[in-house]
Amino acid sequence: MKRTFYGQFVAGEDHQSIRPVVQKNQAYGVGAVLDYSVEEEAERKEMGSCMSTSEKESPGEYVHHFNSSILLSRTYFYADEVKCDQHMETFLKCIKASGGSSEDGFSAVKMTALGRPQFLLQFSEVLVKWRCFFSFLAAKQRKDGVEVLEQKLDLEQLQLIIIIKNYFPNENAPICVHMLNFFPFCILFFEQTGQLEPLLSKFTEEEERQMKRMRQRLDVLAKHAVENGVRLMVDAEQTYFQPAISRLTVEMKSIFNRDKAVVFNTYQCYLKEAFDNVSMDVELSRREGWCFGERSRAAEIGYEDLINPEYESTNRMYQRCLDYVLEEIERNKKANVMVASMNEMGLAPTDKKVYFSQLLGMCDQISFPLAQAGFPVYKYVPYGLVNEVIPYLSRRAQENRGIMKGVQMDRELLWKELMH
Structure with missing residues (x-):
């Protein structure tokens, strides 16, 4: 595995072993977004606790929806509070490693790793x-x-x-x-x-404590990011968790993004409501006086249930959201955006307020020329033990099926480079 999929898409087993990859990319002006990519299997009991009332009434449909969403986004399923604390400690190490590896680093976190997903589901329903x-x-x-x-x-x-x-x-x-x-x-x-x-069903005392602990863990991570000069990127997850994740992320922004963009939210542009989400959060940042931080993620997977009917619709939504944020940057200079795209089209320069990001092992023909042209560019750098990152590698293989559409263009670019 280390010579095939793992070696292509994963930087190493821990934050120390990934340094050669990070330093090599930095030599060419490409930074790193560090992501601890260990994924955990869901226990059947906890899967049941993440069902809404309507889903529990039709379990067959829910299981189909749940399974079809597995490859879309990694989710940590709740074991206990001790496990959540362990995840937080891992993220703290990741933040520290990001601060030590570059002066302008990013670190990714998963909110489902920090608390009970049932709370996120209930809050999302509200x-x-x-x-x-x-x-x-x-x-x-x-x-x-x-x-x-x-x-x-x-x-x-x-x-x-x-x-x-x-x-x-x-x-x-x-x-x-x-x-x-x-x-x-x-x-x-x-x-x-x-x-x-x-609208929201009442939590038990224990559930309220779990909710508070999740908020406390987020607060610890954000403060640690500020202390280490690292931006905190909150990953998008399953659509049935995402409304709550985005809302909690916006609350973190209102606290920690007063002087500069520290906390970044992820907006999934394959969703029809992506522009509404972006425009409302930008407007809220204007009213409350904090810096808007966005990671706008394009869809490269051809799932039918990703709301937008076709790939071209996603491209239009992505460009619409990006144009809106770029206009906001020009207006008041307080917004920041990371363009997480594998598409060469539509990239434009700005005053160090726009960051570009691609996955490690993919689309180097975009990352390195952009870096050489002076743009702030990052590779999304996963790490973890071989046997623990298999689910992540499975998603990479699935997503590569969509990227194959551009292989002909890649071959032409490589041939042109060899001829010159």
Whole structure:
């Protein structure tokens, strides 16, 4: 394995053995995003705990959805709090190694490694319900055909449907309600029961402690990243966890991105709502005065259930999100973006606010010329023991099937290089 897949896509077994690879790339101006790539198998019991109520009622459909998503993103499944602490210690070592290997390093973390996924699932369900309910209200006011940032709902009309007079003091009551300040309405009035009911089911005392521990671990990692001069990149994960992961990441940004972009969120541009997510987070950063940090990830896998109907739609979404962030960078210089793409098209320079990233072992014809041209370029550098990174290597093999579309162009470039 070390001479084949492992040697191609994995830098080494630990943060010490990866140094030669990192230093070699640095000699050519290419930095590193270090990622501890050990993946754990899900226990059946914990898989069940990650099901929503509707999914538990139709387990066959859920298992099919779960299995079809395995290759999309690595997820750590909850064993216990001790295991989560061990994961945190591993990430701390990774952050320290990133700080020691370069002056401008990145380190990737997985939020499912730091707490119970059941909490992320429940929180995600609330956020999805919240957005669906806002969209329903927007449609009631005939504002469903406009961009999400333009959907401003009339407060008087809202009061006919939901109870909000206790939320806004009279002297501070706004004329209209925007999606960004709609989130506190997690308690809704249901006509069928005549009762105010919460969108989020109550946690037990133990679950609340687990939730707080997850937040504490995130806080420790972010502080450690600041101390070591490292940017913290929060990886995207399964779509049923992602709303909560993104929300928690935005909260971290509001704390740690005051002076510069330290925490980066990942936006999956194969999702139809990617632009709405990017534009809302950028607007929130403007209002609250913190630096927006984004890792915009393109899709290279041809799954039918990735929302956007075809590859070209993903490219258009990716370019739309990137253009929006580049305009924000030009406007106030507080936004940062990492272009995590295997596509040569659409790359443009900017004032050290745009970073480019490709996977270790892939698309060197993009990484190294960009670095030589003076762009900040990084390789996503996984590491871990051979027998522990097999799931990661499996995903790399699956993703390479999509990259094969560009083999003809790669051959032409190699032949042209040899001829000259």
